[in-house]
Every structure is written in C-alpha cells, then in structure tokens.
Amino acid sequence: MFDKLFPPKQIVLPGGKIVLQKRSRTPLIVLILIVLTVLSAQFTGFSFPVLFKRIHQFFTIIWAMIPPDWGSLPRIWSPLLDTIKMSLLGSIIGALIALPVAVAAASNIVQSKIIIILSKAVLSLLRTLPTLVSALIATFVFGLGPMAGTVAIMLFTISYVGKLLYEQIENVDMGAFEAMESLGMTRLEAFRFAIMPQVLPGYISTSLYCFEGNVRYAAILGYVGAGGIGLLINEGLGWRDYPAVGMIILVLIVTVYVIERVSEHFRKKLI
Secondary structure, X not given: OHHHHOOOEEEEOXXXXXXXXXXXXXXXXXXXXXXXXXXXXXXXXXXHHHHHHHHHHHXXXXXXXXXXXXXXXXXXXXXXHHHHHHHHHHHHHXXXXXXXXXXXXXXXXXXXXXXXHHXXXXXXXXXXXXXXXXXXXXXXXXXXXXXXXXXXXXXXXXXXXXXXHXXXXXXXXXXXXXXXXXXXXXXXXHHHHHXXXXXXXXHHHHHHHHHHHHHHHHHHHHHHOOOOOHHHHHHHHHOOOHHHHHHHHHHHHHHHHHXXXXXXXXXXXXX
C-alpha cells in the first residue's frame, strides 16, 4: 500500500541498469505520531502553555522542603517501619502464592487447558488492577491500616512474580522432566527435581526485585488509608508543612537506596 502511494525512487547505475529504492517510512511515522500526540492532548485536556506557566510551582514546593525539618525525624521511624513490614510481608506471601499459580498457568506442565486459561486470566486480572485501587478496596474489606496495604502489595506481587515465573517455566529445557517421568516419577515430583532447579534463581531474583518496587509503592498507599509513611506525607502536604515532607522523602530515599543495594547484591549472586 505504502509503495503504491509513494512509488520507489529509480536510480540509474553507471552501467545503465535501473534499480528501485523504496521511499523512507520515517516521515509518515513521524506525522502519525504528531497527529496522535495532538489528539491525545485534546482528549486528556493536556496543555503545554499551562505546563510552562505553572511548572515553576513544582520547584517552589521542592525548594520549600529544603532544609528538611530534622525535628520531625523521631515520629517518622514508626510509619517507616510499618511501610517496610507491609512490603516485606506482602512480598513474601505474594511470592509464595505466585509459585503454584505460575505452575498452574504453565502450558508445558499442566495438561488441562481450562486450568491454564483460568490461571492466566487470574494473573491478567490482578495485573490490570492498579495497586492503589486494590489498596482502596482492601481498606473497605479489612479497614484502614497496614493490613490493607499488605493485601494490596501481596496481590501485586502475585501478578508480577506469577507472570514472569510461568514464562520462565514454559521456556525451560524439558529433557530432564520427561526423563524423570519415564522413570516413574509423578509430574509433581519431576517438576520438583527437574524444573525447579532451573527456575529457582530467576524466581528468587524476581521476588527480590519486586520487593524493591513494593517499598516505593507502599509509600503512596497511605493516601487511601492503607497505612505506612504515606499517611504522614499526605498529612504534611495537607498542612503545607513542606520541611516535614522533605524530611520524610529524604528518609524514604535513603531507605529505598539501601534496600536496592542489598537486593542487587543478592540478585547478582543468584544470576
């Protein structure tokens, strides 16, 4: 279609032979991207003039956080510990539940197509649900506090680790698995001794990486009443107490950095 609309360019070689050079599609792609960007801005109400006019307010708030209020540090430790506990517990429970769900979704292990479709549908549904929304629903079910945040983080971990794990299982070498089955082992036993050693490093590495992200996500769950340090951030912004918010963000940055370094160290050992 493109070549019919824009016929290839004819190039005459020194020997008199004519070759055809196809027209570049880059201008058309750029034009489509520009049109889609303009349409998206119209649909979402995004305005570049407003962005340039108000962007300085963002830096005004950032400067208002400097220097941080060191006097607010003592009341940060308890919510920060709640955030880490929510992330750790939700990540551990979620990673453990993700294992059987991933096995049920692996088409090379489970023979029932109904179980495979249902397992993949559950993982897709959980991935579609934003963590903030699942935390909001959890607060209605379990009440305000870290319990709701832990459940939200657990659901996200199941979807994230489960999706990556079943893809790893489906790509493993099945030779050892089939050999163990032919020796009389059940599929579960063959999975334990043939498949699990192949996917275990990736499974633990993915779980650690997910835990890193969960610490960051847990910080904003307080906005919907799911406990943790997000409650303090919401309170500080509500009262325009920007130095206190700056102290919270500083502590959070240091905490996430330390967790990332420790997690990265162990992930490098596994891969």
